[in-house]
Amino acid sequence: MKGAFLMTKAAKGGTALSRANQRRENIAGYLFMLPSLLFFVGFVIFPMGLCLFNSFFNYTMTDFSFVGLANYKELIADPIFRTALVNTIVIVLVSVPVTCVFSLWVASVIYKMHDRYTSLFRCIFYLPVVTGSVAVTVVWKWMFSPYTGILNYVFRSLGLISKNINWLGSPDYALGCIILILLTTSVGQPIVLYVSALSNVDHSLVEAAEVDGATNLQVFWKIKWPQIMPTTLYILVITTINSFQCFALIQLLTSGGPNNSTQTIMYYIYYNAFKLSRYGYGSAMGVILAAIIAVFSAMQFKLAKSDNG
Amino acid sequence: MKKWFALLLCLVLMVPAFALAETEITLWTYPIGSWSKSDVVDEIVANFNAVYPDIKVKVEYLDYTSGDDQVTAAIEAGTTPDIIFEGPERLVANWGAAGKMMDISDLWTEETSADIAAAGEAMKGICTAADGNIYLYPLCMTTHCMVIDKAVFEATGAMQYINEDRTWTTEQFQNAMKVLADAGYMPGIVYCGGQGGDQGTRALVYNLYSAQFANAEHTEYTIGSEAGIKGLTLLQQMANDGTIVPDPAIVAGDAIALFANGTTPTCFCWNAALLETNKASLAEGIEPYAVTFPSDDGVPVLDGGIWGFGLFKNDDAAKVDAAKKFIQFVCDDPVQGPKSTYATGYFPTKASFGDIYTGTEKAGNAEYGMFTQYLGDIYQVTPGWATQRTEWWNLLQRVFAGGDVASEVAVYSANVNGK
Numbered sequence: 001m002k003g004a005f006l007m008t009k010a011a012k013g014g015t016a017l018s019r020a021n022q023r024r025e026n027i028a029g030y031l032f033m034l035p036s037l038l039f040f041v042g043f044v045i046f047p048m049g050l051c052l053f054n055s056f057f058n059y060t061m062t063d064f065s066f067v068g069l070a071n072y073k074e075l076i077a078d079p080i081f082r083t084a085l086v087n088t089i090v091i092v093l094v095s096v097p098v099t100c101v102f103s104l105w106v107a108s109v110i111y112k113m114h115d116r117y118t119s120l121f122r123c124i125f126y127l128p129v130v131t132g133s134v135a136v137t138v139v140w141k142w143m144f145s146p147y148t149g150i151l152n153y154v155f156r157s158l159g160l161i162s163k164n165i166n167w168l169g170s171p172d173y174a175l176g177c178i179i180l181i182l183l184t185t186s187v188g189q190p191i192v193l194y195v196s197a198l199s200n201v202d203h204s205l206v207e208a209a210e211v212d213g214a215t216n217l218q219v220f221w222k223i224k225w226p227q228i229m230p231t232t233l234y235i236l237v238i239t240t241i242n243s244f245q246c247f248a249l250i251q252l253l254t255s256g257g258p259n260n261s262t263q264t265i266m267y268y269i270y271y272n273a274f275k276l277s278r279y280g281y282g283s284a285m286g287v288i289l290a291a292i293i294a295v296f297s298a299m300q301f302k303l304a305k306s307d308n309g
Numbered sequence: 310m311k312k313w314f315a316l317l318l319c320l321v322l323m324v325p326a327f328a329l330a331e332t333e334i335t336l337w338t339y340p341i342g343s344w345s346k347s348d349v350v351d352e353i354v355a356n357f358n359a360v361y362p363d364i365k366v367k368v369e370y371l372d373y374t375s376g377d378d379q380v381t382a383a384i385e386a387g388t389t390p391d392i393i394f395e396g397p398e399r400l401v402a403n404w405g406a407a408g409k410m411m412d413i414s415d416l417w418t419e420e421t422s423a424d425i426a427a428a429g430e431a432m433k434g435i436c437t438a439a440d441g442n443i444y445l446y447p448l449c450m451t452t453h454c455m456v457i458d459k460a461v462f463e464a465t466g467a468m469q470y471i472n473e474d475r476t477w478t479t480e481q482f483q484n485a486m487k488v489l490a491d492a493g494y495m496p497g498i499v500y501c502g503g504q505g506g507d508q509g510t511r512a513l514v515y516n517l518y519s520a521q522f523a524n525a526e527h528t529e530y531t532i533g534s535e536a537g538i539k540g541l542t543l544l545q546q547m548a549n550d551g552t553i554v555p556d557p558a559i560v561a562g563d564a565i566a567l568f569a570n571g572t573t574p575t576c577f578c579w580n581a582a583l584l585e586t587n588k589a590s591l592a593e594g595i596e597p598y599a600v601t602f603p604s605d606d607g608v609p610v611l612d613g614g615i616w617g618f619g620l621f622k623n624d625d626a627a628k629v630d631a632a633k634k635f636i637q638f639v640c641d642d643p644v645q646g647p648k649s650t651y652a653t654g655y656f657p658t659k660a661s662f663g664d665i666y667t668g669t670e671k672a673g674n675a676e677y678g679m680f681t682q683y684l685g686d687i688y689q690v691t692p693g694w695a696t697q698r699t700e701w702w703n704l705l706q707r708v709f710a711g712g713d714v715a716s717e718v719a720v721y722s723a724n725v726n727g728k
Contacts, residue, residue: 146556169556169557255502257501259707275377276695276696
């Protein structure tokens with residue numbers, strides 16, 4: 001009886017000790033997280049909250065007055081915003097699938113190669129990412145030039161066009177050109193990620209499927225695809241966000257023109273906030289953009305989950 | 310005892326520090342001529358420090374692509390510089406009107422005001438905002454013109470359409486462009502991909518039929534007048550005929566580069582400083598020859614540029630005082646003033662400085678002085694200037710895309726005049 005009592009006491013003591021240890025570990029964990037948490041709150045959460053707050057004000061260089069939902073009402077009636085929204089969605093709908101499919105295709109070709117060549121191709125495709133958007137854009141601007149650009153020269157030499165085209169100056173081509181450049185700067189990271197994901201696919205499962213007579217397509221679809229799904233999901237979300245936030249290319253190449261044919265929400269936010277000093281109106285657009293990105297990302301998560309399920 | 314000794318030693322060591330306490334001021338400068346080059350500005354600051362060793366001047370260089378964004382961000386963050394070097398469209402009509410600038414009317418003494426007025430009577434009015442405060446103290450001014458490649462114009466026979474005094478009529482301009490196009494040259498490129506160098510396209514449009522870009526009271530943009538519409542219609546027609554080339558993908562900088570490399574023998578953006586900055590990049594055989602914009606009566610009105618210094622609002626009296634000393638030294642000092650102006654490549658806003666280019670390395674700039682007689686109204690101080698600039702190149706894009714000129718101009722006028 002006495003022994004049992006002592007054991008219970010010891011057990012209680014042990015539980016108390018483990019709780020204390022647990023608490024201490026939790027505190028230590030939170031303390032380790034604190035610097036990045038402060039950074040996250042200060043530079044992400046707080047600006048987001050401030051953006052939402054400002055969107056209810058007529059916030060300019062000279063005024064800061066509450067206007068309720070007036071900025072949002074103005075947005076709905078703003079034809080340039082609607083054009084920007086459509087253009088942004090077109091960019092996302094074209095660039096995200098193309099980036100994912102192209103990256104997966106390149107990755108599935110190069111990951112089987114000798115390590116040396118895999119690295120070489122990874123470097124080649126990653127170059128536009130590390131080069132910096134300004135340098136990449138300048139080079140593309142030269143290539144698209146209607147006077148001295150190589151693109152017109154090549155197309156004319158091949159007989160595809162009879163006279164030079166002003167690629168960035170034509171509403172018919174400008175958005176396509178922007179998407180093309182965006183693709184070159186977007187595929188680098190997905191390729192690197194896919195190469196890594198494909199290399200980590202369980203080869204015993206692949207071999208077993210091949211022994212059982214599965215075709216290449218079946219092996220890919222039934223064995224590899226489910227295993228690289230987390231990577232795909234990450235790539236989809238990141239590419240979607242990057243496409244929605246396409247800004248530097250527009251600013252450096254077209255300023256949203258010609259005739260707003262390359263106007264995007266990000267550029268229109270910048271234009272209103274920095275050129276016209278309409279910070280409140282720009283913030284309202286920022287809130288709408290964040291909401292759209294959230295909806296798209298949630299849809300992608302949902303779809304990917306149902307695919308996995 | 311040791312403690313007291315240590316304390317005493319500290320105090321003694323701090324005395325010189327207090328004695329030499331400097332005031333640090335910050336200058337943000339846009340790329341006005343060579344004021345974008347650190348070696349040039351460093352020399353100006355060194356000259357200032359030779360007279361005022363207790364004032365430290367920290368210089369930051371802005372460009373026209375992102376400079377406005379930097380200033381806007383600084384205004385909202387409360388981190389504006391003490392001094393800024395730019396023109397009245399920003400200092401007076403934008404930041405001044407928004408209440409961000411400091412009244413510097415005390416720098417306009419009787420003597421300096423008279424000197425500036427002798428160079429340009431309207432100068433003080435241009436530097437004064439609607440509230441009566443003066444937000445700019447001018448250093449230099451110029452007239453914006455256009456440039457042709459004299460060699461090509463002579464070779465094609467288009468030179469006959471340019472008068473001795475470098476003016477030409479609208480009809481002569483049309484003829485010259487046709488001659489160039491027929492000879493296989495790319496005639497003038499009307500850039501409209503952004504606001505860079507838009508003074509050129511504005512002057513081209515409003516000169517063709519003597520329109521006014523803004524009213525004399527500077528309360529409204531008036532290019533939507535009959536004469537303005539006529540000018541735009543002519544350009545649209547010339548674009549359709551191939552006697553000018555509209556390009557919605559480039560700005561003035563690109564057009565200048567195309568002139569410099571010989572792609573086109575005409576450029577609608579030019580001035581004395583641009584001659585200097587582009588000298589090195591001119592392809593062999595190109596002879597830049599500055600001309601006025603064509604006008605129906607042969608009497609052009611040229612866009613003017615005035616650049617000077619303004620102070621952002623500041624509660625620190627010592628910094629304000631130091632900043633004003635800097636401005637006075639750079640602009641008014643009889644030795645430094647001409648040097649500061651020479652660095653811009655433009656012309657002095659003080660009559661007493663006289664001709665600062667003849668006999669110097671920039672002797673070529675002196676001939677641009679002939680255009681000063683055509684200096685028009687500085688309408689850039691009309692409210693809504695920032696909106697106007699974006700609306701302008703968008704208007705040109707719509708017109709060159711085939712839009713109905715009168716309707717498109719009506720949209721422009723409604724947007725810029727808030728009607």
